[in-house]
Amino acid sequence: MASEMDTGLRVELVAADRTVWSGEASMVIARTVEGDVGVLRGHAPMLSLLTEATVEITTPDGGVVAAVEGGFLSVAGDRVSILSERVLLAEEIQIDEAKAELDAAHGMPTSDERELRIRRAEARIRAVEKAS
Amino acid sequence: MALSLREYRARIKSTESMKKITRAMELIAASRIIKAQQRAQAAAPYARELTRAVSAVATFSNVDHPLTREEEDPKRAAVLIVTSDRGLAGAYSSSVLKEAERLAEKLRGEGKEIDWYIAGRKGEAYFRFRQRPIIQAWTGASDQPSYDTAADIGRVLIESFLKQQGEDGDVDEVHLVYTRFRSMLVQEPTAVRLLPLEVIEAEEGTGDEHSSGEVLPLYEFEPSAEAVLDGLLPQYVQSRIFFALLQAAASELAARQKAMKSATDNADELIKKYTRVANQARQAGITQEISEIVGGVNALADANSGNE
Numbered sequence: 414m415a416s417e418m419d420t421g422l423r424v425e426l427v428a429a430d431r432t433v434w435s436g437e438a439s440m441v442i443a444r445t446v447e448g449d450v451g452v453l454r455g456h457a458p459m460l461s462l463l464t465e466a467t468v469e470i471t472t473p474d475g476g477v478v479a480a481v482e483g484g485f486l487s488v489a490g491d492r493v494s495i496l497s498e499r500v501l502l503a504e505e506i507q508i509d510e511a512k513a514e515l516d517a518a519h520g521m522p523t524s525d526e527r528e529l530r531i532r533r534a535e536a537r538i539r540a541v542e543k544a545s
Numbered sequence: 546m547a548l549s550l551r552e553y554r555a556r557i558k559s560t561e562s563m564k565k566i567t568r569a570m571e572l573i574a575a576s577r578i579i580k581a582q583q584r585a586q587a588a589a590p591y592a593r594e595l596t597r598a599v600s601a602v603a604t605f606s607n608v609d610h611p612l613t614r615e616e617e618d619p620k621r622a623a624v625l626i627v628t629s630d631r632g633l634a635g636a637y638s639s640s641v642l643k644e645a646e647r648l649a650e651k652l653r654g655e656g657k658e659i660d661w662y663i664a665g666r667k668g669e670a671y672f673r674f675r676q677r678p679i680i681q682a683w684t685g686a687s688d689q690p691s692y693d694t695a696a697d698i699g700r701v702l703i704e705s706f707l708k709q710q711g712e713d714g715d716v717d718e719v720h721l722v723y724t725r726f727r728s729m730l731v732q733e734p735t736a737v738r739l740l741p742l743e744v745i746e747a748e749e750g751t752g753d754e755h756s757s758g759e760v761l762p763l764y765e766f767e768p769s770a771e772a773v774l775d776g777l778l779p780q781y782v783q784s785r786i787f788f789a790l791l792q793a794a795a796s797e798l799a800a801r802q803k804a805m806k807s808a809t810d811n812a813d814e815l816i817k818k819y820t821r822v823a824n825q826a827r828q829a830g831i832t833q834e835i836s837e838i839v840g841g842v843n844a845l846a847d848a849n850s851g852n853e
Binding site: 427429447483484 | 588590595597598601602691695696762763764765767768772773776777780783784787
């Protein structure tokens with residue numbers, strides 16, 4: 414029973430041009446526009462908008478952390494799909510690059526674009542921190 | 546004898562080197578097609594999930610979104626043509642342009658003016674040569690399109706679609722002309738209407754296990770169905786454009802492979818023909834030399850016999 418609980422969810426993490434990760438997981442944590450949401454087995458069907466943030470997938474043998482840039486989270490019948498134009502797994506992220514981007518974004522004049530870039534870079538840095 | 550043996554030999558040589566080039570291009574195209582197909586396959590899950598999500602929202606809420614709203618009196622249509630950046634692909638670019646002209650004819654018949662948007666250098670050149678205006682063109686990577694290009698195209702098209710009628714640059718419809726990759730042998734130019742979106746409430750047959758007769762669950766939308774739709778539809782449009790670009794890329798490579806294969810075959814033919822003619826010329830030369838020698842010997846013998 415316990416082992417079945419461990420793999421209660423079928424998760425697909427999909428970017429526009431590839432499937433980044435897919436497999437069985439016990440829990441998914443993502444940040445929607447309304448706040449953090451954790452999905453366990455038996456969650457009600459849901460379709461929500463994500464912000465630029467990290468997505469954590471807990472699997473029996475550890476977990477996966479990724480940075481997403483907006484997108485959607487859909488949950489239905491223990492099937493979770495996370496869709497985002499761009500998804501980067503923590504191990505794919507160059508931490509130095511992300512930090513440099515964050516600095517560059519802070520230097521920009523105040524605008525929506527600046528906020529967006531800051532959020533993106535921060536999401537990447539956080540993804541790396543969470544993974545390590 | 547029209548040409549000397551040496552000239553035929555030179556022709557054979559140049560044809561041979563041309564054959565090597567076309568053969569290499571054929572092989573390159575063939576290996577890239579596989580990659581292009583893999584890319585198309587890799588992009589399929591995203592498109593599938595988006596379609597699922599869109600139809601879920603459409604089924605459970607009253608879809609009335611600016612991107613699905615039909616203009617009552619459409620006056621202007623945008624047409625995006627997906628062509629290639631490079632030639633040497635047989636009739637690939639010209640057949641998609643022909644399809645676009647057909648569509649333009651039809652739209653003009655309905656009293657709509659047309660704004661042209663082009664992807665690929667060949668299409669751009671076609672329009673520039675005829676001095677027809679292009680609103681915007683994207684060039685550079687027709688055989689391996691990136692999602693960023695598709696997203697950029699999508700943003701531009703959606704922006705002009707959302708403008709009010711009478712505003713500068715407003716369009717009421719967006720059409721997309723690209724080449725569909727049916728198989729290695731068959732690629733067909735296709736025209737589809739991209740906007741206003743026709744949202745299909747039931748699933749399209751995507752051929753995977755989730756679509757077959759599954760009832761969509763009663764979703765909860767966060768923050769609201771409208772907001773989710775607002776986020777989904779532009780993504781949906783962009784992913785459809787991306788799909789078209791990927792299909793076009795695969796078609797371009799397939800067309801190039803086919804064109805290069807027939808060029809290689811033609812070169813083979815030519816080499817064979819020239820070799821025959823060259824052999825004939827060589828034989829003729831030898832025959833002539835022999836007859837000259839024989840003639841000379843005969844003349845000498847005649848002169849000698851005359852002396853005795």
